[in-house]
Amino acid sequence: MTSDISDQADPQGAGTTSDISTPVDGRAAGGARRRPGAAATAVPAAFAETFDGYVAAKTRPGEPLDGDTVRAYCSRVRQFLAWLDGADVDGNPLVDAHARDGAVRDYRAYLLTVAKRKLSTVNAHLTAVDDLLRHVGVGPAAAKRQEVPKSAPRALNDRNRTRWLRAAQRADARGKALAYTEYYGGLRGGEVVALDVGDVRISARKGVLIVRYGKGGKYREVPLHPQLRAALEEWIAERATWPGAVETPALFLNRRGGRLSTRGAYDQLKAIAADANLEFGRDGDLTPHSLRHTTGTNLVRDGVDLGLVAELLGHSVETARHYSLPSEEDKQRAIERLAVDE
Incomplete structure (x- = not known):
C-alpha cells in the first residue's frame, strides 16, 4: 500500500x-x-x-x-x-x-x-x-x-499555516468545513468525502467524527476541535437548503445534490489555497495530505504521545513516528547556524 x-x-x-x-x-x-x-x-x-x-x-x-x-x-x-x-x-x-x-x-x-x-x-x-x-x-x-x-512528511510552516487558516475562514460554509475537516480532523481526502451526516456527532460542548472505513478498512473516532465543530454546525445548517439534502446521506454535497467527489473537494481546497496565495499541488506549497501532515507534525512537536497521534490519524505508530523527523526547513536552519568567519 x-x-x-x-x-x-x-x-x-x-x-x-x-x-x-x-x-x-x-x-x-x-x-x-x-x-x-x-x-x-x-x-x-x-x-x-x-x-x-x-x-x-x-x-x-x-x-x-x-x-x-x-x-x-x-x-x-x-x-x-x-x-x-x-x-x-x-x-x-x-x-x-x-x-x-x-x-x-x-x-x-x-x-x-x-x-x-x-x-x-x-x-x-x-x-x-x-x-x-x-x-x-x-x-x-x-x-x-x-x-x-528519512525526513518528516511535508507540512505547512507556521506562516503558511496561518495564511491557510485565514483563507479557510473567508471561504463559504462548505469550503470552510472541508478545509477544517482536513486540518483539524486530520482526515484523508477520501475519508472526508465518504462522511455521512450521521457520522458527525455533536453535543453541547463536544463532538466526534466517525471514520467508518479508513485506510486499510480501519474504523476510528476523531474528537472535534472547537473550530471544526463550529464550522460543521454552520455547514450542516446551510446544507439543509441544498438540493439532495434529504435524499443524499453525504455530509458534503455537490451543487446537483449528490455526494461531493474527491475531485470536487480538491478544487474547493485549491480555491482556498489560491486565496491564501499558496500554490496547491504536488510541487506547490501544500497538498490535501500536507494539511493532514501539518496536523500530525504539530501534535508530535507539541509533545502528544505517538500512540495517540497514530490513533487520531489512522496510522500505525511507526508511520506516526515520521512526524518527529526533521523537515528540510529544519535541516536548512541547522546548517545556517554554523559559525562563519567574515
Whole structure:
C-alpha cells in the first residue's frame, strides 16, 4: 500500500475503455509534468484490456485500498504500460516471471535516469507496478527499492499555516468545513468525502467524527476541535437548503445534490489555497495530505504521545513516528547556524 499522497487531475487517457480518473500523478509518460488540461498518458491498445481489468478489480466494493490510493496506482500503472509498449524487453513481463524482473528493473532505471523522478516517487511507482503484477498472476518483481533519506512528511510552516487558516475562514460554509475537516480532523481526502451526516456527532460542548472505513478498512473516532465543530454546525445548517439534502446521506454535497467527489473537494481546497496565495499541488506549497501532515507534525512537536497521534490519524505508530523527523526547513536552519568567519 502506498504512503499517503495528494491528488491531482489525470483525466482518462485514450486507448482504454476505463472511466476512472487518476488525480494523482499529473505527468506524461516521458516524465515531464503535464500542462494543466493536457491529456493523460494513453494506455496502449495492446494493454487496454489488462488495464481495464485492473481498474475493475481495484474499484470493486470492499477493495481495501482507499480511493486516493486506487487513483494513484492506476495513474502509475498507466505510465508503466505506456513505457512497456515501447521498451526493448525480453519476453512478456505480464506473463513470464523472468521477463517481469528484468522489465521492472529497466523501468526503475528509466524512472531514475530518464524521467529523473525522486527516489520516493520511483518506489511508489514500483509498488503500483507490483500491484498490477499480482493482479495478472505473476507476482511482484524482484527489484530493490531505492534507499530514501528519512525526513518528516511535508507540512505547512507556521506562516503558511496561518495564511491557510485565514483563507479557510473567508471561504463559504462548505469550503470552510472541508478545509477544517482536513486540518483539524486530520482526515484523508477520501475519508472526508465518504462522511455521512450521521457520522458527525455533536453535543453541547463536544463532538466526534466517525471514520467508518479508513485506510486499510480501519474504523476510528476523531474528537472535534472547537473550530471544526463550529464550522460543521454552520455547514450542516446551510446544507439543509441544498438540493439532495434529504435524499443524499453525504455530509458534503455537490451543487446537483449528490455526494461531493474527491475531485470536487480538491478544487474547493485549491480555491482556498489560491486565496491564501499558496500554490496547491504536488510541487506547490501544500497538498490535501500536507494539511493532514501539518496536523500530525504539530501534535508530535507539541509533545502528544505517538500512540495517540497514530490513533487520531489512522496510522500505525511507526508511520506516526515520521512526524518527529526533521523537515528540510529544519535541516536548512541547522546548517545556517554554523559559525562563519567574515
